Amino acid sequence: MFPRGIIYQKGISPKKGEIGLHPTFLVRLGYLALRGVGAGLIGAVTIALIFTYAPIIKEEISFVLLGPKKIASRVSWEPLKADPGSLVREEAGRFGVGAYFSIVIPGIGAASDVVANVSTSDPKEYLAALEEGVAHARGTYFPGQGETVFLFAHSTDSPINIARYNAVFYLLRKLEPGDTIIVFFADKKYTYEVTEKLVTSASDTSWLATAGEERLILQTCDPPGTTFRRLLIVATPI
Structure with missing residues (x-):
C-alpha cells in the first residue's frame, strides 16, 4: 500500500520542510x-x-x-530543324519526361508525364493516375485538336496525401498571365501562354466543356490538400 497521512496542517506544521518520496x-x-x-x-x-x-x-x-531559372534554362526556343520528332524527344528528355504526353511549366520548375484519358469521377482511377503523373481528363481533347485540353493534379483530400499523390501542381498558384506552359504530345511540342487564373467551386464542371477554340486548362485543389475549391489556370496556344 502507498503511505497515507497529513502532509501539512495549518498552524501546527512548520512553514518549511522536506518530504521524501520513495x-x-x-x-x-x-x-x-x-x-x-x-x-x-x-x-x-x-x-x-x-x-x-x-x-x-x-x-x-x-x-x-532558384525561381524560374531552375528549369527555364533547359527550354529551347529555336525553330526545329532536321527530324522534328527526334529533336522534340531530345528536348523532352532534358526535362526528364517523355515526348508521348507530358507537361513542362518553366515558371514554377515543374515537369511531369501525363496519363491520358483519366476519369474525373472515379477516385480509384484518378488517384492511381496521380501516382504516375499529371492526369488528362477523359472526354476532353488533346493538344493540336483545336479544343479544350484539361489536365489536373494534386487532387487529394488531405495534406498527408501530398507526398503520395502528385504534387507537381502545388506551386500552380504562383503562375501569372504571360507565363509559358509547354506540352509534349505525340512527338510534337505545343507552347501555351497563361491568360487567366481563377478559383471556382469544387462542383463546377463547366470548364470541361468544349469552347470552340483550343485552350489548355490546368486544375489543382485550393487551398492545397483540401477539396473546398479548385484553382484553374487557363492558357491559349502561342
Missing part, C-alpha cells in the same frame, strides 16, 4: 516505460510530418531560391 520498483518501472512510450510517439509523429511535408517544403524553397 516509489516502489514497479512504480519507477512504469514511469520509465511511460517516458519511453511518449518519446517514441513524439519521434514517430516527427518522422511522419517530415515525410508528409518534405515535398511541399522542397518546392517552396526551390521556388524562392
Whole structure:
C-alpha cells in the first residue's frame, strides 16, 4: 500500500520542510516505460510530418531560391530543324519526361508525364493516375485538336496525401498571365501562354466543356490538400 497521512496542517506544521518520496520498483518501472512510450510517439509523429511535408517544403524553397531559372534554362526556343520528332524527344528528355504526353511549366520548375484519358469521377482511377503523373481528363481533347485540353493534379483530400499523390501542381498558384506552359504530345511540342487564373467551386464542371477554340486548362485543389475549391489556370496556344 502507498503511505497515507497529513502532509501539512495549518498552524501546527512548520512553514518549511522536506518530504521524501520513495516509489516502489514497479512504480519507477512504469514511469520509465511511460517516458519511453511518449518519446517514441513524439519521434514517430516527427518522422511522419517530415515525410508528409518534405515535398511541399522542397518546392517552396526551390521556388524562392532558384525561381524560374531552375528549369527555364533547359527550354529551347529555336525553330526545329532536321527530324522534328527526334529533336522534340531530345528536348523532352532534358526535362526528364517523355515526348508521348507530358507537361513542362518553366515558371514554377515543374515537369511531369501525363496519363491520358483519366476519369474525373472515379477516385480509384484518378488517384492511381496521380501516382504516375499529371492526369488528362477523359472526354476532353488533346493538344493540336483545336479544343479544350484539361489536365489536373494534386487532387487529394488531405495534406498527408501530398507526398503520395502528385504534387507537381502545388506551386500552380504562383503562375501569372504571360507565363509559358509547354506540352509534349505525340512527338510534337505545343507552347501555351497563361491568360487567366481563377478559383471556382469544387462542383463546377463547366470548364470541361468544349469552347470552340483550343485552350489548355490546368486544375489543382485550393487551398492545397483540401477539396473546398479548385484553382484553374487557363492558357491559349502561342
